[in-house]
Amino acid sequence: MSRAEPSRRGSRHGRAGIRDVAAAAGVSITTVSDALNGKGRLPDATRRHVREVADRLGYRPSAAARTLRTGKSGLIGLTVTTYGDEPFTFTEFAYFAEMARAATSAALARGYALVILPATSRHDVWSNVALDGTVVIDPSDHDPVVSDLVRQGIPVVSDGRPAGTLPVTAWVDNDHEAAVLGILDHLAAAGARRIGLLTGTSTDTYTRLSTHAYLHWCERVGQDPVYEKYPAHDPCAGAVAADRLLARPDRPDAVYGLFDPNGTDLLAAARRYGLRVPDDLLLVCCSESTVYATTEPPITTLSLKPRRIGTAVVQLLIDAIEGLDSGRPVEQVIPTELIVRTSSQRRPPRTTVSAPRGPSG
Amino acid sequence: MSRAEPSRRGSRHGRAGIRDVAAAAGVSITTVSDALNGKGRLPDATRRHVREVADRLGYRPSAAARTLRTGKSGLIGLTVTTYGDEPFTFTEFAYFAEMARAATSAALARGYALVILPATSRHDVWSNVALDGTVVIDPSDHDPVVSDLVRQGIPVVSDGRPAGTLPVTAWVDNDHEAAVLGILDHLAAAGARRIGLLTGTSTDTYTRLSTHAYLHWCERVGQDPVYEKYPAHDPCAGAVAADRLLARPDRPDAVYGLFDPNGTDLLAAARRYGLRVPDDLLLVCCSESTVYATTEPPITTLSLKPRRIGTAVVQLLIDAIEGLDSGRPVEQVIPTELIVRTSSQRRPPRTTVSAPRGPSG
């Protein structure tokens, strides 16, 4: 009586288990597992037979059971520091979207999936998912989540140089200081006399290092710093800050904006003040958005290469998970790219790509 | 001898298990489980004691074991149909980013996390993660992944009306046809005589329904359709298509662009042809991007309300997962919002319709 139960139980629950496959194929559980996972010493005939039966029954191995047994879930956490009550900033900055996309691709290519998790340590969510490792974007100084994960022996790789003594496994970042210095030099070479900066009020590494580099550059060339800060997470505050910057008595003749929307904000502000770009005002902003290629005029942007960063972060993380001594450095600096467009070139050859061919052209 | 082993084993593996907590607290496993999960009949003293011991040992319940036992993983899949070889379109359209963000928030608020998965049925990844349900954005006609999931009894909710006989649990979508008709009426009311459309070559529901609505409207008002198609996934193709549209002999005096970047593309194209917006050309595009608020001129956009959609999709899905008969309809239509800006409003003083300045004018 009780002997008939096991085979029943499997099918009663809806999905077929490995036991059902074994019974249907007339082999043992071991053989099924080996056949499907390509392990063990089995003749091809048996392997084919088992696979066929498994297909016929629509067998799907239980991920939970496998994870429990092997200790590997194939899941990687992805978390972004939060500014407001929303868990993410995907929308505000194309950077995050690009980075996340690249990270997802890279993870999938190696058989892992990404789980989006809140930066806040919502215990119930974090502890309910078995993670093999975690990617942290812009971790704050003493992120409790990161420390917790590391204490559990889970690898953590951060996008952004960890501040303080944050014990990450590895990190990837740009050389933000070099990037800012490069832009300032670029603007100065284009004829800028007084370069302004649009920066943020938050204390993350990116903002801090970039602002510091700006101040350092000013000191070096003997220019008085001209900058405005605003809370970068507020989409409206950027326009106001841009306006403030151009309204100053010591109005700059060139501006670098640290955040993605600064380009359009500055352009709009310049228009309000009757400033022509690039003739009266040179403009550069840090952005991954393609809209700046078609604005009037096109705006020079600094790309942080989020795709390369996302890929690198995931590679490092998976190497750590799988215990591979990949030989890759655990601290990688990805070069930035300055995409020079009209807005930062004084009296450029005015022709852009194609001359107008319309009736009025 | 063998009695001492179990307690050792737990700590040897690094992380403390429920057994270790039970031993350290001097109670049984059952009591620990009940104490931590708030079940059973335990005096508060015992409960507190157990919790304290668990904290001291840094006990974290194994998500895999819990999932295996309870059958619930707290994980929701999120998948987007892919156009190219990249798994997503996050970047190209702010819509996806917004929607995903809202969905993530809503899921986290109810204790679930989102797993990003490829639309292609990469078997190794899909079957390696235990999903309680899945959100599918823009499923194609006979998506094999969806059918597979449904066959396994996993709820699937789609963003976008499922085409064909796709067996989803529920869906949420806009009324795209009504939205397009509304925009065309809006443009006509602003004085448009010949309205053009910038549409896509792909066969997804959004593109299909929108195009159909346009053609239908044209037929109704007796206008010859003027539209250009292009592969929406290609960021460069949009600019070319916009150019084509304005280069036509029967050049429209108003254009609606179905995709996010169309606004800037059309604006740039108009500039090349010396057309003033909105005087010579009225412009509307479907976008969630805020850049259109500060372009010159600001462009009227149609918002599909991705945040509301993302939230609704997740609520429906979790209701289905938890077996709640929420009373919510399983087919929800979210209204769109037309954000009217300068680009679609003819200047008030101009009472007469401006004569078309083209060859056929």
Add this chain to the structure above:
DNA sequence: TCCTCTTGCAGAAACGTCTCTGTCAACAGT
């Protein structure tokens, strides 16, 4: 013929949790 080695497969023990089913004491009701 006997021993050894390999092949092909089966048994059974984990992995760590939840939960159903007890058990034992104390205590109240008749």
Add this chain to the structure above:
DNA sequence: ACTGTTGACAGAGACGTTTCTGCAAGAGGA
């Protein structure tokens, strides 16, 4: 005093895999 009830906990399966160990049978060598 005997039984029924309730509170407080313990025992012992599952859940569905993977994998270590082991057994039988045949192949090959001496």
